[in-house]
Amino acid sequence: MELDGAPAAGLERELSSWGCAMNILSIQSHVAYGHVGNASAVFPMQRLGHEVWAINTVQFSNHTGYGAWRGPVFPADAIREVVAGVEERGVLPVCDGVLSGYMGDASIGEAILDAVERVKQANPSALYCCDPVIGDVGRGVFVRPGIPEFIRDRAMPAADVATPNQFELEHLTGVAVGGLGAAKIAASALRAIGPKVVLVTSLQTPETPDGVMELLAVDGEGAWRVRTPLLPVSVNGAGDAIAALFFVHWLTTRSAAEAMSKAASSVYGLLKATAEAGSREILTVAAQDEFVRPSRVFVAEPI
Numbered sequence: 001m002e003l004d005g006a007p008a009a010g011l012e013r014e015l016s017s018w019g020c021a022m023n024i025l026s027i028q029s030h031v032a033y034g035h036v037g038n039a040s041a042v043f044p045m046q047r048l049g050h051e052v053w054a055i056n057t058v059q060f061s062n063h064t065g066y067g068a069w070r071g072p073v074f075p076a077d078a079i080r081e082v083v084a085g086v087e088e089r090g091v092l093p094v095c096d097g098v099l100s101g102y103m104g105d106a107s108i109g110e111a112i113l114d115a116v117e118r119v120k121q122a123n124p125s126a127l128y129c130c131d132p133v134i135g136d137v138g139r140g141v142f143v144r145p146g147i148p149e150f151i152r153d154r155a156m157p158a159a160d161v162a163t164p165n166q167f168e169l170e171h172l173t174g175v176a177v178g179g180l181g182a183a184k185i186a187a188s189a190l191r192a193i194g195p196k197v198v199l200v201t202s203l204q205t206p207e208t209p210d211g212v213m214e215l216l217a218v219d220g221e222g223a224w225r226v227r228t229p230l231l232p233v234s235v236n237g238a239g240d241a242i243a244a245l246f247f248v249h250w251l252t253t254r255s256a257a258e259a260m261s262k263a264a265s266s267v268y269g270l271l272k273a274t275a276e277a278g279s280r281e282i283l284t285v286a287a288q289d290e291f292v293r294p295s296r297v298f299v300a301e302p303i
């Protein structure tokens, strides 16, 4: 490849990520219009140079935050069928990770865990990241009955990495997050039931300063916090993007602090562009350079 002049620092990073491209099996929702689920998660991973094998749990017209949508929740067997077809290609030994998000139905959750088991049988070093999509502080629980229990009792014990928002962390652990200390306790409680790496998104406790958004990452080595400005937006799909970015950066670096810093910086850039455009949908395509070279980098501090 010929470069015209010296490569920009960002380009070097972009090129270096191609050197450790991974294969990610991503099983979550799909929407035709807008960006949530796979329609939010797939492209950022691809933009970073990774291959994504996307399997859709639902195909909706748009995200459910609009209050109205159309389209099917696929039966669990449809997901099993596609996983079996991928397996028949003989490629599961080179699958580096499974990412799951919005399940649509608890029976789909079982199909996802079967896929995780098959991938891990084929490649014992593959890892499973479960984004436990249950709800959020404003809307409460927004998934079908049975899904929260399934995630708590079946998916969390199988997960290596989990990316709850504050509401989901409280819901899964029963620990009220009244401050950062309590958030660390809740994250440890979640680690005790399965995932050894936990990223908590959208932390806003009584201790959080005005105008600030916090994220917390906890692993076996410690806990770190990132703070960004709070943007005047309320969007869907940012959680799906941050889970995907955190998972691929963590697989690449094995550093929860670095993966959180990179993922949070990219999503901040994405949402800042979204706020400036006054868009109801996140600008996944228009702001794509933020995935590779975030305009502003927020460093993770040990806490």
Ligand SMILES: Nc1ncnc2c1ncn2[C@@H]1O[C@H](COP(=O)(O)OP(=O)(O)O)[C@@H](O)[C@H]1O
Binding pocket: 135, 136, 165, 166, 200, 201, 202, 203, 213, 214, 215, 228, 229, 230, 231, 232, 233, 234, 235, 236, 237, 238, 239, 240, 242, 264, 267, 268, 271
């Ligand atoms: N209003 C906001 N201002 C700044 N960052 C935000 C805002 N909303 C979301 N984010 C970023 O996106 C991340 C994921 O969003 P979040 O709302 O936690 O996901 P989910 O949709 O899964 O609840 C947050 O941790 C934060 O980094």
Ligand SMILES: Cc1ncc(COP(=O)(O)O)c(C=O)c1O
Binding pocket: 029, 030, 031, 036, 037, 060, 062, 063, 064, 065, 102, 133, 235, 236, 237, 238, 239, 240, 241
């Ligand atoms: C179909 C679908 N998938 C996924 C999500 C999760 O989106 P978020 O990233 O905001 O948690 C939603 C939320 O409304 C949704 O409707």
Ligand SMILES: [Mg+2]
Binding pocket: 131, 132, 133, 165, 239, 240
């Ligand atoms: Mg979410």
